Amino acid sequence: xxxxxxxxxxxxxxxxxxxxxxxxxxxxxxxxxxxxxxxxxxxxxxxxxxxxxxxxxxxxxxxxxxxxxxxxxxxxxxxxxxxxxxxxxxxxxxxxxxxxxxxxxxxxxxxxxxxxxxxxxxxxxxxxxxxxxxxxxxxxxxxxxxxxxxxxxxxxxxxxxxxxxxxxxxxxxxxxxxxxxxxxxxxxxxxxxxxxxxxxxxxxxxxxxxxxxxxxxxxxxxxxxxxxxxxxxxxxxxxxxxxxxxxxxxxxxxxxxxxxxxxxxxxxxxxxxxxxxxxxxxxxxxxxxxxxxxxxxxxxxxxxxxxxxxxxxxxxxxxxxxxxxxxxxxxxxxxxxxxxxxxxxxxxxxxxxxxxxxxxxxxxxxxxxxxxxxxxxxxxxxxxxxxxxxxxxxxxxxxxxxxxxxxxxxxxxxxxxxxxxxxxxxxxxxxxxxxxxxxxxxxxxxxxxxxxxxxxxxxxxxxxxxxxxxxxxxxxxxxxxxxxxxxxxxxxxxxxxxxxxxxxxxxxxxxxxxxxxxxxxxxxxxxxxxxxxxxxxxxxxxxxxxxxxxxxxxxxxxxxxxxxxxxxxxxxxxxxxxxx
Numbered sequence: 001x002x003x004x005x006x007x008x009x010x011x012x013x014x015x016x017x018x019x020x021x022x023x024x025x026x027x028x029x030x031x032x033x034x035x036x037x038x039x040x041x042x043x044x045x046x047x048x049x050x051x052x053x054x055x056x057x058x059x060x061x062x063x064x065x066x067x068x069x070x071x072x073x074x075x076x077x078x079x080x081x082x083x084x085x086x087x088x089x090x091x092x093x094x095x096x097x098x099x100x101x102x103x104x105x106x107x108x109x110x111x112x113x114x115x116x117x118x119x120x121x122x123x124x125x126x127x128x129x130x131x132x133x134x135x136x137x138x139x140x141x142x143x144x145x146x147x148x149x150x151x152x153x154x155x156x157x158x159x160x161x162x163x164x165x166x167x168x169x170x171x172x173x174x175x176x177x178x179x180x181x182x183x184x185x186x187x188x189x190x191x192x193x194x195x196x197x198x199x200x201x202x203x204x205x206x207x208x209x210x211x212x213x214x215x216x217x218x219x220x221x222x223x224x225x226x227x228x229x230x231x232x233x234x235x236x237x238x239x240x241x242x243x244x245x246x247x248x249x250x251x252x253x254x255x256x257x258x259x260x261x262x263x264x265x266x267x268x269x270x271x272x273x274x275x276x277x278x279x280x281x282x283x284x285x286x287x288x289x290x291x292x293x294x295x296x297x298x299x300x301x302x303x304x305x306x307x308x309x310x311x312x313x314x315x316x317x318x319x320x321x322x323x324x325x326x327x328x329x330x331x332x333x334x335x336x337x338x339x340x341x342x343x344x345x346x347x348x349x350x351x352x353x354x355x356x357x358x359x360x361x362x363x364x365x366x367x368x369x370x371x372x373x374x375x376x377x378x379x380x381x382x383x384x385x386x387x388x389x390x391x392x393x394x395x396x397x398x399x400x401x402x403x404x405x406x407x408x409x410x411x412x413x414x415x416x417x418x419x420x421x422x423x424x425x426x427x428x429x430x431x432x433x434x435x436x437x438x439x440x441x442x443x444x445x446x447x448x449x450x451x452x453x454x455x456x457x458x459x460x461x462x463x464x465x466x467x468x469x470x471x472x473x474x475x476x477x478x479x480x481x482x483x484x485x486x487x488x489x490x491x492x493x494x495x496x497x498x499x500x501x502x503x504x505x506x507x508x509x510x511x512x513x514x515x516x517x518x519x520x521x522x523x524x525x526x527x528x529x530x531x532x533x534x535x536x537x538x539x540x541x542x543x544x545x546x547x548x549x550x551x552x553x554x555x556x557x558x559x560x561x562x563x564x565x566x567x568x569x570x571x572x573x574x575x576x577x578x579x580x
Contacts, residue, residue, distance in 0.1 A: 003027035008069025008076040037355025038080040070094030079354035081363040093369040095378040099347035103181040104312035111309040113167025130486030130576025152328040152459040154379030174252040196307035201339040220301040236292035253305030361389025372409035380461035418521030429568035467502040479573035502533040509560035519549035
């Protein structure tokens with residue numbers, strides 16, 4: 001018997017971690033690059049099965065195949081699960097997207113960032129461990145209303161601590177909104193921006209504090225090309241404008257258009273407001289590039305970019321589709337609060353990636369799902385929605401599907417290092433163990449561990465604080481400092497840390513304990529006795545004044561292996577230490 005693991009993600013190279021996992025798990029690893037949907041991956045899986053059959057000299061019945069992927073890759077996995085038969089024996093869906101994820105989630109995040117503006121320090125302090133500040137105390141009425149809205153729609157509240165990722169540009173949110181979201185809407189709903197700025201029911205036109213905020217952010221001006229740099233066949237690559245207004249400082253969301261054969265055509269570019277140079281980005285047709293010559297009149301604005309922030313308000317899905325978080329955008333009678341566009345574009349975009357699958361939940365193989373609770377791109381409630389789709393389509397989920405949640409983890413589906421490890425755990429080990437559990441379920445009928453217990457409320461997913469109630473496969477960790485979550489000490493004063501951790505019953509042992517005293521993501525190993533649970537106290541002395549978000553990280557392994565780096569389950573907890 002052998003098995004193959006196929007990773008659904010469009011990368012050129014398969015990571016050596018994925019290859020090592022396959023080897024240690026008694027299988028081979030497969031990946032197809034440059035494809036959309038599941039068909040090319042299915043062909044590769046069949047080819048890999050044939051090669052394995054010949055190499056191992058076994059029948060095809062003795063070769064099992066599993067497909068897994070996250071984020072956009074989760075769409076392809078769902079396509080494989082719903083549209084193929086006999087290609088794979090099981091699937092693992094990670095950080096799941098839904099037909100109502102793209103392009104809406106990016107706009108929700110950007111909307112929150114636009115309205116909270118320069119309050120990053122206050123917001124971060126309010127959501128960090130040991131805070132005595134409530135978010136409502138650092139926000140005005142408009143900010144509170146927007147926070148309530150995006151939270152109810154699924155943006156994880158605790159995720160705001162990573163401001164630069166959730167509403168800033170560390171994850172290229174601004175470029176994604178400008179260069180992916182805007183073209184999608186322009187192609188499928190070309191009159192939306194005009195309506196946003198002129199019609200009742202749209203934020204850009206309403207007479208309110210919100211409308212004023214959008215209009216204050218609006219940039220519109222015309223200028224003329226004074227010089228241009230052309231490549232082959234007169235295709236311009238960059239040009240200089242004759243005039244840029246002095247108040248144009250934020251150029252991220254600017255769009256550009258030029259007249260071509262009496263038709264206004266848009267193109268993507270980046271403006272350096274100091275030099276007035278515009279650098280053309282990819283995707284512009286040749287006729288547009290040829291038109292960007294000295295004397296050409298250029299229209300520059302961020303009308304579409306700003307309008308995209310609240311496009312989701314005008315895309316409320318049908319009630320019967322079950323996307324319950326969007327009920328926040330309905331009135332008491334169940335009708336949408338805002339004017340609705342004629343085309344619901346999210347499902348159409350999603351189907352182009354799934355290969356035609358529509359997320360019915362009618363899966364043809366056993367499936368495990370892992371969703372992370374701090375994910376700001378694939379919201380935690382997405383997986384809960386799909387679990388209900390599976391339950392409805394299959395008449396229950398017991399024989400078909402398991403859902404788990406990962407604590408203190410976000411959308412980063414790769415190995416993590418400092419400084420990100422100061423607040424996040426690497427969750428690759430979780431999904432590696434889930435793949436092993438999936439294999440045991442398919443090949444030997446061994447039931448996977450009990451799924452994570454959770455509740456959903458106002459777009460947020462919550463899990464119990466105690467391991468016996470929480471279930472799942474991740475260890476549960478509690479850290480206190482001087483018996484509390486927040487302490488004030490003097491430089492040189494001894495600080496006592498108390499750590500309690502527990503692995504869900506029968507799911508392995510704790511194999512590592514580490515302290516990050518200064519909240520930098522740099523951990524120091526601590527001595528302890530390997531076991532299913534630990535309760536330990538140790539001390540630390542802070543010499544320098546400051547505010548430290550100190551953390552402990554606990555690692556468990558199903559077999560109690562202290563030497564491996566594969567299939568490790570990490571979790572953490574943090575406290576606030578104020579030294580002055």
